Amino acid sequence: MQTNEIKVALVTGANTGVGFQIAKALAENGYHVFVGSRDLEKGKDAANQIGGEAHAIQLDITDNNSIRNAVSKIENEFGYLTLLVNNAAISNAGIPGRTMWEILSAQKASVTSIAEMRQVWETNVFGTLAITQALLPLLRNAKQSRIVTVSSSLGSLTLNADPGNAFRNGFDAVYGASKTALNGVFLSLAN
């Protein structure tokens, strides 16, 4: 980016997994990184591990108060956001005691619990759009800005409609289709 502005990023769900690695890579590349975490203490641990300009921020993308507070914090500290990485997601409702096979079987469109489907879509689709909409004014305030949204090959209609794809039975209504919906929503935003 050809601007002298400090590069400011927010990564959602950055206390662990892919989000943690993205936040680390951004901090190593000179970004001030807000490490989004539902649990602030886990976010602080992650930010300490990352070092540099990584700082924890409490953020649950399904909680409007949490979204409001996180946006206010970034607004008060910088007044703009250069990069939003929409990484946070869940793959199931977290019902304990199920094997991966049981989870996948339970998430097929023919049998899935609509409550579980709603819970996953609440985070992966509606929560992701909610945090994005709330941050649009700060993204627009940056000299240059970008939104990166983490999807999955499991969300691809092209791949999962292909009879030659041996893994297409893994395309389920709960997680896979939530990523398809996410792709659609963010194509709409991009357009």
Ligand SMILES: NC(=O)c1ccc[n+]([C@@H]2O[C@H](COP(=O)([O-])OP(=O)(O)OC[C@H]3O[C@@H](n4cnc5c(N)ncnc54)[C@H](OP(=O)(O)O)[C@@H]3O)[C@@H](O)[C@H]2O)c1
């Ligand atoms: N891992 C893979 O093989 C794979 C493949 C394709 C795509 N992806 C995508 O990559 C992204 C990261 O996956 P991952 O494997 O790193 O997942 P992960 O280890 O389960 O981490 C998910 C992160 O999202 C957070 N999160 C969940 N619900 C949230 C909410 N309501 N508000 C804010 N944060 C929330 C979690 O917080 P808590 O720690 O509080 O639960 C955690 O920090 C996801 O979008 C996933 O769909 C992953």
